[in-house]
Amino acid sequence: MSIQAENLIWRVGRKTIVDNVSLSIKPGTVLGLLGPNGSGKSSLLRLLAGLRRPATGRITLEGRDIASISRRDLAQRVALVQQHAATEINMAVEDVVRLGRTPHRSPLAGWTQLDSHAVDTALQQVGMTDFRHVSWQSLSGGERQRVHIARALAQQPRELFLDEPTNHLDIQHQLGLLRLIARLGLTSIVALHDLNHAAMFCDYLLVLNHGKVVATGTPAEVLTPELLKQVFQVECDFAPHEDGFHILFKK
Numbered sequence: 001m002s003i004q005a006e007n008l009i010w011r012v013g014r015k016t017i018v019d020n021v022s023l024s025i026k027p028g029t030v031l032g033l034l035g036p037n038g039s040g041k042s043s044l045l046r047l048l049a050g051l052r053r054p055a056t057g058r059i060t061l062e063g064r065d066i067a068s069i070s071r072r073d074l075a076q077r078v079a080l081v082q083q084h085a086a087t088e089i090n091m092a093v094e095d096v097v098r099l100g101r102t103p104h105r106s107p108l109a110g111w112t113q114l115d116s117h118a119v120d121t122a123l124q125q126v127g128m129t130d131f132r133h134v135s136w137q138s139l140s141g142g143e144r145q146r147v148h149i150a151r152a153l154a155q156q157p158r159e160l161f162l163d164e165p166t167n168h169l170d171i172q173h174q175l176g177l178l179r180l181i182a183r184l185g186l187t188s189i190v191a192l193h194d195l196n197h198a199a200m201f202c203d204y205l206l207v208l209n210h211g212k213v214v215a216t217g218t219p220a221e222v223l224t225p226e227l228l229k230q231v232f233q234v235e236c237d238f239a240p241h242e243d244g245f246h247i248l249f250k251k
């Protein structure tokens with residue numbers, strides 16, 4: 001397994017936010033993290049990326065406990081694109097993406113061709129090459145989101161965690177981004193609200209409710225009318241679709 005978590009608990013004061021979560025992800029697959037607002041998706045992603053320490057439980061990357069991996073090694077292999085990621089400094093788009101190379105660079109070595117190639121590829125993957133010299137401040141919300149994702153891709157991570165990456169994106173870029181993530185071949189965990197997108201692009205799903213895992217499996221196993229009613233309090237029908245099925249929500 002690429003990423004494995006056992007019995008993770010994370011609390012703030014007396015409130016348990018991530019409640020005994022275990023999961024395992026096969027290398028190169030995409031896990032969709034679903035759940036209502038406040039169910040603990042972002043908190044779980046921060047634990048998995050090593051930004052927060054669980055109160056109890058263990059996370060391993062290819063068998064190594066992340067608590068034993070140095071900050072730098074972790075930064076070289078794990079990328080997290082958070083929601084509302086802010087970059088206030090006025091920089092050119094290209095310079096924001098170049099920040100993704102920081103964990104790979106040593107103070108003695110200069111900027112290498114490998115660094116340039118990673119930045120060029122990342123900009124191209126999110127369709128932002130034409131914006132490379134544009135000021136960050138002048139970008140729209142969706143364009144900023146794509147630049148943040150490019151910065152994560154420039155990092156050339158082995159594990160990629162994305163917190164609602166399609167927020168702010170128009171439908172073309174939502175689909176383009178999810179297609180890209182599915183094709184990258186990285187081990188990825190993506191928090192999503194669009195259940196149809198989760199079904200279309202994720203290999204496996206994990207549903208959280210009140211910090212607890214309530215379902216895991218393939219999209220067809222997890223997304224049932226019963227589960228959607230129980231967790232999201234919505235009524236729906238399922239229609240066959242070339243990619244499997246499509247969820248039709250009732251008014």
Ligand SMILES: Nc1ncnc2c1ncn2[C@@H]1O[C@H](COP(=O)(O)OP(=O)(O)OP(=O)(O)O)[C@@H](O)[C@H]1O
Pocket residue numbers: 012017035036037038039040041042043044
């Ligand atoms: N640092 C913190 N201090 C206090 N409460 C927190 C903290 N971080 C998260 N929470 C609480 O934990 C719960 C889960 O939050 P989290 O952001 O992980 O949920 P989420 O599933 O990502 O939600 P959303 O879909 O709305 O983004 C929320 O009730 C939130 O208020």
